[in-house]
Amino acid sequence: MNWERRQKIESNELKNPVTLADIIHQELSIFCWCTSCGHNNTIDPVPIKNILGPLFPVPKIGGRMRCSLCQNRNITTRPAWPNHGDGQIARHT
Numbered sequence: 191m192n193w194e195r196r197q198k199i200e201s202n203e204l205k206n207p208v209t210l211a212d213i214i215h216q217e218l219s220i221f222c223w224c225t226s227c228g229h230n231n232t233i234d235p236v237p238i239k240n241i242l243g244p245l246f247p248v249p250k251i252g253g254r255m256r257c258s259l260c261q262n263r264n265i266t267t268r269p270a271w272p273n274h275g276d277g278q279i280a281r282h283t
């Protein structure tokens with residue numbers, strides 16, 4: 191069943207959050223979003239990995255960041271999953 195499989199994947203993600211090594215391996219960026227002012231950005235995970243280490247969980251990176259606009263520390267971070275269909279994927283040029 192699809193549904194059961196999905197539940198399994200979701201609970202697995204909670205126990206094993208995606209790490210910097212994972213998204214670098216998948217050539218993804220980090221999507222950062224300030225929950226205070228709505229400012230958002232995608233950043234290169236490689237320099238972050240050099241600071242925090244490859245096994246640092248991506249959702250926890252936000253706790254180490256500060257918004258460049260409002261200086262707030264309420265930052266949400268997640269892998270910048272490719273957006274299917276709208277061509278807004280940030281790729282290395």
Ligand SMILES: [Zn+2]
Nearest residue numbers: 224227257260
């Ligand atoms: Zn902000």
